[in-house]
Amino acid sequence: MRCVRCGEKAVALAAGRTAYCRQHYLEWFEEKVSRTIKKLGMFGTRDRILVAVSGGKDSLVLWHVLNRLGYSADGVFVHLKIPEYSDKSFEVTKRFAEKEGLRLLVVESSSPVRILARKSRRKTCSACGIVKRHELNRLAHEQGYSVLATGHNLDDETAVLLANVMKWDSQALARQSPVLPGSGKLVKRVKPLCFLTEKHSAQYALLAGIDYVQEECPFSRNASTTFYKKMLNALEQRFPGTKKNVYKRFLEFRKNIPQEEMVLKDCRECGYPTTGDICSFCRIVRGSLQPRC
Ligand code: FES
Ligand code: ZN
Ligand code: ZN
Numbered sequence: 001m002r003c004v005r006c007g008e009k010a011v012a013l014a015a016g017r018t019a020y021c022r023q024h025y026l027e028w029f030e031e032k033v034s035r036t037i038k039k040l041g042m043f044g045t046r047d048r049i050l051v052a053v054s055g056g057k058d059s060l061v062l063w064h065v066l067n068r069l070g071y072s073a074d075g076v077f078v079h080l081k082i083p084e085y086s087d088k089s090f091e092v093t094k095r096f097a098e099k100e101g102l103r104l105l106v107v108e109s110s111s112p113v114r115i116l117a118r119k120s121r122r123k124t125c126s127a128c129g130i131v132k133r134h135e136l137n138r139l140a141h142e143q144g145y146s147v148l149a150t151g152h153n154l155d156d157e158t159a160v161l162l163a164n165v166m167k168w169d170s171q172a173l174a175r176q177s178p179v180l181p182g183s184g185k186l187v188k189r190v191k192p193l194c195f196l197t198e199k200h201s202a203q204y205a206l207l208a209g210i211d212y213v214q215e216e217c218p219f220s221r222n223a224s225t226t227f228y229k230k231m232l233n234a235l236e237q238r239f240p241g242t243k244k245n246v247y248k249r250f251l252e253f254r255k256n257i258p259q260e261e262m263v264l265k266d267c268r269e270c271g272y273p274t275t276g277d278i279c280s281f282c283r284i285v286r287g288s289l290q291p292r293c
Contacts, residue, residue: 012203015196017240022207029204029253033065033192040179042190043147049073050145050187051103052136053096054285055089055206060096062193064210066149067102073149078132078137081112082217089213096211105143107135110285114219116264120175120284124219128285134281138272140187147182152203155198159228161250174259177251185272195244 001010010019014028021061036042043049049066053059053075066073077093080086090106097104109116109131117127140148157178164172182188188194193201205212220226235242269282 012207014200015244025203026080027234029196029200030065030068032196033062034069036195037190037192038068040190042149042179042192043071043188045070045072047071047146049145049147049149050105050136050140050143051075051149052094052132052151053077054151055092055096056151057210057212058153058193058198058201059156060151060210060212061201061208062149062203063096063102064100064153064203064208066192067100074145076105076107076136079108080128080131081109082114082219083112085213085215086218088215092211092213105139107139109135116284117167122284125184125223128219130280130284134270134272134279135186137185138270142183145187148187148189150189150191151193151201152178153193153196153198153201154243154247155229155232156225157191157194158232158247159225161247162228162232163224169214170257171260173250173254174204174257176254194247197243270290 001019002008003010003024004018005024006021006080008021011022012020012025014020014025015032018028020028031188043180049071051063051066051073052058054077059075063073063075068185075093075097077090079090094104098103113128113131114124116131117124120127121131121196127214157176161173164176178191178194180189204210232243265277266272267274267279267282268277269286270279272279272281272289
């Protein structure tokens with residue numbers, strides 16, 4: 001196969017199975033990210049961006065690409081104290097930051113996330129999500145960042161979409177967006193890789209020489225989204241372009257979903273916005289979460 005831009009030997013396939021050589025694949029990927037940022041109004045060159053980095057391919061690729069595109073982006077790693085996995089992920093992230101000369105911030109969970117989950121009678125992934133969302137937002141707000149960027153890709157977004165549809169959770173569907181505006185102590189959140197697949201990021205990482213943690217989090221194996229991703233991959237195999245089409249149509253459709261107004265107040269413990277008196281993070285971390293049915 002030959003690169004469609006220069007005729008050299010192709011080494012990677014982009015969206016629509018278009019073949020590219022190394023240089024043109026890297027360019028295609030970066031152009032795609034740049035177009036998504038501009039089209040969805042995610043941020044500009046004056047914004048201070050904080051990228052949530054986990055040591056995985058998507059977040060490291062995103063951090064690398066944003067800086068290559070001329071944005072000012074620092075990284076933050078949330079250490080969740082997952083045995084072996086967290087230390088290894090942190091080492092890889094630290095090495096990457098040093099190699100690229102980028103600023104990395106670190107937040108440590110007060111206790112291992114598995115213990116927090118057990119105490120609060122939640123699944124580990126659910127407790128982990130609450131801790132990460134809260135700590136990332138808190139740090140971004142305290143350090144004066146205007147945007148928090150995450151490496152969620154098309155596979156993540158379509159798997160969450162499918163999960164929300166399976167539950168007919170109209171409010172979760174109304175809130176699912178690659179751009180969540182900020183207000184007050186809530187920092188704007190964006191997903192610049194939302195139209196690129198996991199495979200696209202893996203190819204970019206390989207071709208750009210980015211070393212990343214290959215293992216998945218040990219708690220993600222039984223997560224329902226992992227199963228949904230497999231189903232979607234089977235669909236994509238049979239009907240190429242399915243994920244992108246479904247996601248793009250959903251983004252159009254969600255504009256018509258009536259969104260209930262959420263009344264937010266300050267958490268009595270930490271002062272960050274919440275719908276109740278005490279936010280989920282404080283209830284988990286301080287062990288005062290009420291048993292859930
Ligand atoms: Fe949070 Fe796996 S990274 S539970
Ligand atoms: Zn080429
Ligand atoms: Zn709180």
